[in-house]
Amino acid sequence: MHERAGTPATESDLIDVEALVRAYYERRPDASVPGQRVAFGTSGHRGSSLATAFNEGHILAITQAICEYRAGQGITGPLFIGSDTHALSAPAQTTALDVLVANGVRVLVDEFDDYVPTPALSHAILSWNNDPERRAEGEADGIVITPSHNPPQDGGFKYNPPHGGPADSEATSWIANRANELIADGLKGVNQAEPSAVETYDFRGRYVEDLANIIDFDAIRRAGIRIGADPLGGASVSYWAAIRDRYELDLTVVNERVDPRWSFMTLDWDGKIRMDPSSANAMASVVARAGEFDILTGNDADADRHGIVTPDGGLMNPNHYLAVAIEYLFGHREGWRKDASIGKTLVSSSMIDRVAAGLGRHLWEVPVGFKWFVPGLIDGSVGFGGEESAGASFLRFDGSVWTTDKDGILLCLLAAEIRAVTGESPSKLYADLVERYGDPAYERTDAPATPAQKQALGRLDGDAVRATELAGEEITAKLSHAPGNGAAVGGLKVATEHAWFAARPSGTEDVYKIYAESFRGPEHLAQVQAEAQRIVTDALG
Incomplete structure (x- = not known):
């Protein structure tokens, strides 16, 4: 534990944004150097331009590889693209648009030039592909530009195929290998053009409007739940205000600042700035306001992770909240299949196993990576899929798919619904689970x-x-x-x-x-x- 963990960042902790962006354009990756190669983890390619790990050459090559991959797969519909608030995200989106347009891809960017959370992009892909008329124009896929909760100097680039969730290993391996071939060949096979032919899409409006089909806002409003939402300087910042206004909630956006240096953050356990809503150190300034709200929440930079703070329990351990969410949902979603399973990664708490057994529901345990939940969420055979790292999604009221990527905004709103419907905080409900099943x-x-x-x-x-x-x-x-x-x-x-x-x-x-x-x-x-x-x-x- 770093000696300054949980304390406010100082000037010496902050990145030089100009130097970071300059390095993005000036440094040239060498595919023969392992640290400079394109490498897709569970959430795309990530790295810093200062380490020559996330530079213009990487994005040119990855985007060209994606164009070739989607052509090989017969994906002919539009590609939705969005980015978060990291300093490298906007330059990467500009680079990607040059390549996409040059390859004749129909591209949809945000209508209001806003940031796009990961769940909103997944929602857009699925909304298109589930509409017969739109699908007739070709299946849609997407790119979300984000390193998630990573420090400010990092960039990230992730491909979501037509199922709306993270690409599987077969797809990412093909894309990474092709991208590295292009880099090794001096980017000779990359097509580029001015991004003039792009269309727009209202990611925020469509996502917010559709939330009524998955969250009981009437219950939250009737109960007068006081909600505090901290986007932690991330892509959800305008989404929370839109949710407040659309559903007339007692909701305060406690921090509306967007700063690519994240100067307002408290340092994580290792002394780094990291937008992790499940970290007590990164969330220290948020937790300090716990007594002001019935439910206080945080999201990471692309809003695919959630942090839940209660007046009586402080910041909840992600495993604890997942267990509470599962027990609540499977008791309050009558439209779900009676045989719908509970999905968890095998490194998530066994408290979930015991809750599943108590509910009489099948437990579906998969490797680390949200991509494993995609098929079950699409066909309704998995009602809820969650990871120990504070990422989850679940089905609509009618048992149909919502997103096939993690949705931190949704899980935060669910905490308010739980508080409204049960009359208890999620922390108290977890204490009840401990009494029944033990304290892990x-x-x-x-x-x-x-x-x-x-x-x-x-x-x-x-x-x-x-x-x-x-x-x-x-x-x-x-x-x-x-x-x-x-x-x-x-x-x-x-x-x-x-x-x-x-x-x-x-x-x-x-x-x-x-x-x-x-x-x-x-x-x-x-x-x-x-x-x-x-x-x-x-x-x-």
């Missing part, structure tokens, strides 16, 4: 690993684990593939009756991540964490 201790830590060890961990089979016990309990599962869909988890999960750990290699650092949880308290959790490293090291040989 959960933590994520990092352990050192060489690049070779990280590669080996990513390919590890559960049978490689020779241990039979974990922290004094018999091991009941050794998983290298997710129970829900059989997909490889890119790591390992080991479970007992009361505890589990999962180990996954980091995509950016020489460490692997250890997620661990115990229903037998913090001391047992520490024992699980210590033995997890030994078990992983032994399995890697």
